[in-house]
Amino acid sequence: MAATSAQIYNWLERYAGIVAEQKQYLTGLDAAIGDGDHGINMDRGFQTVLVKLAPVSDKDAGTLLKTTGMALVGSVGGAGGPLYGTFFLRAGAALDGKSEISDRDLVGALEAGLKGVVERGKANPNDKTMVDALTPAVARAKESLDGGASLEEALAAAADAAEEGMKATIPLKALKGRASYLGDRSIGHQDPGATSSYLLLRALSDSLAALPQQAKSTT
Amino acid sequence: MAEAAVTTRLKKLINTPETEVKDAMAGMAAAHSDLIRVEYDPNVIIRKDAPKKGKVGLVSGGGSGHEPLHGGFVGVGMLDAACPGAVFTSPTPDQMARATAAVDGGAGVLHIVKNYTGDILNFEMAAELARGEGAKVNAVITNDDVAVQDSLYTAGRRGVGVTVLVEKIAGGAAEAGANLDAVTELAKKVNANGRSMGMALTSAIVPAAGKPTFEISDDEMELGIGIHGEPGRERTKLKSADEIAEILTMAVVNDIPFKAGDEVLAFVNGMGGTPLIELYVVYNAVHRYLTGRGIKVTRSLVGPYITSLEMAGCSVTILKLDAETTKFWDAPVHTPALRWRV
Numbered sequence: 001m002a003a004t005s006a007q008i009y010n011w012l013e014r015y016a017g018i019v020a021e022q023k024q025y026l027t028g029l030d031a032a033i034g035d036g037d038h039g040i041n042m043d044r045g046f047q048t049v050l051v052k053l054a055p056v057s058d059k060d061a062g063t064l065l066k067t068t069g070m071a072l073v074g075s076v077g078g079a080g081g082p083l084y085g086t087f088f089l090r091a092g093a094a095l096d097g098k099s100e101i102s103d104r105d106l107v108g109a110l111e112a113g114l115k116g117v118v119e120r121g122k123a124n125p126n127d128k129t130m131v132d133a134l135t136p137a138v139a140r141a142k143e144s145l146d147g148g149a150s151l152e153e154a155l156a157a158a159a160d161a162a163e164e165g166m167k168a169t170i171p172l173k174a175l176k177g178r179a180s181y182l183g184d185r186s187i188g189h190q191d192p193g194a195t196s197s198y199l200l201l202r203a204l205s206d207s208l209a210a211l212p213q214q215a216k217s218t219t
Numbered sequence: 220m221a222e223a224a225v226t227t228r229l230k231k232l233i234n235t236p237e238t239e240v241k242d243a244m245a246g247m248a249a250a251h252s253d254l255i256r257v258e259y260d261p262n263v264i265i266r267k268d269a270p271k272k273g274k275v276g277l278v279s280g281g282g283s284g285h286e287p288l289h290g291g292f293v294g295v296g297m298l299d300a301a302c303p304g305a306v307f308t309s310p311t312p313d314q315m316a317r318a319t320a321a322v323d324g325g326a327g328v329l330h331i332v333k334n335y336t337g338d339i340l341n342f343e344m345a346a347e348l349a350r351g352e353g354a355k356v357n358a359v360i361t362n363d364d365v366a367v368q369d370s371l372y373t374a375g376r377r378g379v380g381v382t383v384l385v386e387k388i389a390g391g392a393a394e395a396g397a398n399l400d401a402v403t404e405l406a407k408k409v410n411a412n413g414r415s416m417g418m419a420l421t422s423a424i425v426p427a428a429g430k431p432t433f434e435i436s437d438d439e440m441e442l443g444i445g446i447h448g449e450p451g452r453e454r455t456k457l458k459s460a461d462e463i464a465e466i467l468t469m470a471v472v473n474d475i476p477f478k479a480g481d482e483v484l485a486f487v488n489g490m491g492g493t494p495l496i497e498l499y500v501v502y503n504a505v506h507r508y509l510t511g512r513g514i515k516v517t518r519s520l521v522g523p524y525i526t527s528l529e530m531a532g533c534s535v536t537i538l539k540l541d542a543e544t545t546k547f548w549d550a551p552v553h554t555p556a557l558r559w560r561v
């Protein structure tokens with residue numbers, strides 16, 4: 001079974017809608033331990049993404065993801081811009097020219113994206129960042145595929161793992177980003193970036209479930 | 220839009236939150252056409268006669284809302300370009316890449332970056348882009364805020380008041396013809412010899428957020444506040460200006476530490492919502508504290524130079540001076556917000 005570039009497009013569009021809906025929530029999380037702009041930043045970015053994706057909507061997944069990354073780098077600013085921008089640029093490079101994406105390739109693209117985030121931001125696990133949601137998600141998706149799960153199952157498991165990772169940031173003391181200025185006062189709050197990353201993986205899983213996959217749709 | 224209701228409650232001199240940065244840039248261009256020009260998309264404020272052939276270009280940038288930092292310091296003897304981001308959000312790499320290209324007179328460009336993860340990452344991406352185009356780019360990171368514990372394992376200290384002093388002193392050296400490595404080393408020296416700490420009486424309101432960044436009651440203050448309203452060391456009961464000045468100055472002096480006999484520049488900065496008369500009350504206590512410890516205050520700066528929108532409060536920056544830094548502090552400067560000897 002394979003995913004399609006239409007599903008990738010649906011994922012990005014769906015996530016833009018979720019970010020717009022959850023703007024206040026994400027901003028509120030950032031107000032507690034940062035500077036209260038994460039939702040505003042992400043929404044500004046994904047509104048730009050929608051505009052830039054429209055003319056390339058029928059292109060391959062690599063183009064869609066790279067266009068997303070460039071739009072984020074050029075419009076978000078803050079820590080989120082380069083980090084999410086790098087995530088999508090690397091994921092897009094991994095799917096260069098592909099309109100039909102194998103299960104392994106899709107999970108491989110997520111892994112490449114995560115690797116980019118870690119290279120750029122130099123966060124370690126448990127530093128209380130978006131890496132804490134993305135890392136378990138990628139690991140769980142790989143394990144699931146290895147265990148014979150379908151892509152749909154693997155991505156649902158990945159979203160669950162991201163949710164656990166997000167919640168596990170609550171008791172952590174922030175060591176990276178603006179929240180680290182608080183030291184112990186960052187303990188007890190959920191990381192905004194881990195939250196937006198969880199929502200990203202949930203949106204992916206929902207997009208895969210909502211649209212027919214390649215193998216199902218061939219007649 | 221959902222924000223419409225919030226926006227109408229906002230008592231600010233803006234048209235819309237979305238247009239605020241560009242409207243202010245246009246105002247700066249109109250008011251200071253002898254010194255600067257502006258470009259939009261990407262947004263950049265550029266010294267009018269840039270690029271200056273053979274002169275090192277100085278580029279800084281950061282979130283808007285800290286005016287006059289950085290755009291107000293573009294001109295003769297200070298910055299060559301500034302990149303304003305959205306309010307309290309670092310600018311994007313295309314802005315810094317454009318600024319770098321616009322001011323590169325062949326002698327290379329120095330990026331002056333305040334130590335915030337967003338600023339660092341965006342400037343890094345911009346430097347990669349600019350180097351890809353063949354530009355010679357160095358970066359210096361300011362991290363002078365003693366309210367934050369310094370550590371190799373965290374994001375480290377925030378860049379605050381010393382940034383203004385780095386821009387002035389490095390700008391003086393660049394104007395005098397120093398090469399890129401010399402300007403870079405001087406900027407690093409200023410950062411290494413300066414320390415700051417701030418405090419807030421009230422919160423700023425980011426227009427796009429529509430409400431105060433933090434709640435604080437009438438009898439409280441936040442010690443060690445960041446310029447984006449990031450919480451600091453502690454929330455305590457309000458004290459007198461003399462006591463507050465002493466707390467801030469003591470924390471700064473003990474950090475390097477500054478010693479009897481040192482010659483220093485004392486900088487009392489307003490956060491945006493505090494009147495100058497109060498800043499002078501604070502300065503008086505800062506000066507007395509330093510002099511009482513045998514520290515010689517040979518230069519000073521008092522006023523709102525690195526602000527946090529309408530936040531009330533102040534910060535204290537102390538910079539240890541030597542002959543070189545004193546000389547370039549005194550050098551002529553002509554920018555919208557700082558001008559002497561021209």
Ligand SMILES: Nc1ncnc2c1ncn2[C@@H]1O[C@H](COP(=O)(O)OP(=O)(O)O)[C@@H](O)[C@H]1O
Pocket residue numbers: 030034035037038041042077078079080081083117120121122123128129130131176177178191192193194309336337338
């Ligand atoms: N070095 C880093 N590596 C990975 N993620 C980071 C890093 N620094 C910050 N983050 C993430 O960025 C989020 C904050 O994003 P945002 O509010 O948009 O940027 P800013 O902190 O510049 O205001 C944090 O919640 C955290 O998850």
Ligand SMILES: [Mg+2]
Pocket residue numbers: 030034035036037038078178
């Ligand atoms: Mg933030």
